[in-house]
Amino acid sequence: MKTDPFIIVRDLTMAYGDYVIMRDLNFTVGRGDIFIIMGGSGCGKSTLMKIMVGLKEPARGKVFYGDLNFWEAVPDDRKHIVQNIGILYQSGALWSSMTLAENVALPLEEYTDLSPNEIRELVSFKLSMVGLAGYEDFYPAQISGGMRKRAGIARAIALDPDILFFDEPSAGLDPVSAKRLDDLILELRNSLGATVVVVTHELASIFAIGNNSVFLDSETRTMAAVGNPKMLLENSQDPKIINFLMRGETEGHLR
């Protein structure tokens, strides 16, 4: 299935000071895609996500949202892009001094003129979408890690954004919770029509939800492949990609 280009990454180089993490990244995320950023631990997946959402400046290269070059856009345009992005952080990153309802309500209070009653209704609806109806008055410290992630998703979708970023959504979750989270991501893409970018190295999630992906190779410090993860597994000739996608089980005979 071919989709319209939506997020375009061109010649991107990421670095911490003089230390280059990844160079010459080129890929396109189509509208409605569930795009996976995959690779081994510490290869720079989360840093790439931070650059794409505006938290870290790239050493070189461009990130386009539609026709707008994010890092060269005027502040108003950049703010408009950011408003259309919802992010689930690795730790959930819920504001610990606020209840779940207040966490989900904050984006609505900031960017809409809705009345407190309308906001309350929306917050309850968003929390119920992620299976947390009734937990409105709980603080993040009072709920489990999986629930915190789901509450983080409720906050990320508060403004019905066009783009959703998920940083290691299943990290630290048991297999059943991880599967539920994958189903939720698929459901959100289908119901909200959002474009989803997922940073993960969980194979089950990669194959269950991803229809496009980029593989970051920490040895060569650049991308090794772009494409549907299932197709990569079937067609790729690169032993590193096959090895990664088969959980290292080919390691013996590849050598």
Add this chain to the structure above:
Amino acid sequence: MKLRFNGPTDGVLMIRLSGNWQIGEDLSSPNEVKTKLESETDIQRVTFDTKELTQWDSSLPILLLKIKNLCSEKKIYMDSDGLPRGANRLIELATAVPIEKDARSVEENKTFFSLVGAETIHFLKSAKEMIAFIGEAFLAFIKFLSGKARYRRSDLFMTIQGCGAKALPIVSLISLLVGLILAFVGAIQLKMFGAQIYIADLVGIAMVRVMGAVMTGIIMAGRTGAAFAAQIGTMEVNEEIDALKTLGISPMEFLVLPRMLALVFMMPLLCIYADLMGILGGGIVGIGMLDLNMSQYYIQTKEAISLNDLWIGLFHSAVFGVLVALAGCLRGIQCGRSASDVGNAATSAVVTGIVSIIVATAIITVMCNVLGI
């Protein structure tokens, strides 16, 4: 536990390992092997005999790895067939992934001038960050005055409660004791001249003009400044600040502004309270030790303190409020992403807060002296 050699015979050196090779034992050094390999130039192969080896743990593979490196340096073949299977597996595991050379920190030859240069660059960078932070805080304050600042009122009231009402017990205790100490110090000298009534002047002027504000400032730097740094630092660690930024909410307005306002509002009030407690402490010494009566002490204090002294004290406290809040929030925002960074941020906030209070006191005192107030 022993390491012995057989040979070399026909270019083969056999290393015999015996006894216990465990952490905590007095282990043999690879230097013996190194010396042997260097002294015998005809060695082409190193083998092992471990028949007398009883128990071993990680200390054995560590030694074997060192021997392996020595052999590869000297292009000698290391035959590991005679080693325990587990030890061979551990060596394989440890050498499976090659060393990432770029990842290791490079030991630079640091000369005096390079150290001075690095410190200067670090200082200039910190100064730049601090000036940028003060500028952003000022802009946030202007936005607050124009009613456009985005922060939660409930956060402001919670912070006011935290750094105001909840600080009363510690401010009471410290100020009372400072008043007592000042009175004790003065009492010994003044009693010699029969001028003990001037204890009220000494304590009253000192507390109201500067000591009340300084003591409150130092208490707040240790109590509230550190708390601000730890709160904001923890938010940095938990990606909560990233979440604010990506939502387009300025952490300056949302986090720093309420904390700064709360301290600026509360510090003058706490300062007045500290002044009263200090005077009370002085009164306890005056009445209890120097046979002054309560009305004498009250009248003397009232006559000694001018409204100027009170204003100067309040000015001190408002400045200290800004300094403590800025130091706490700045160190919190600058915090890294680990638990130890949060601790460092809190420590640094207290140090910065107290140093800036002392420097500000000196500047204000000189200014008052020049202006004659």
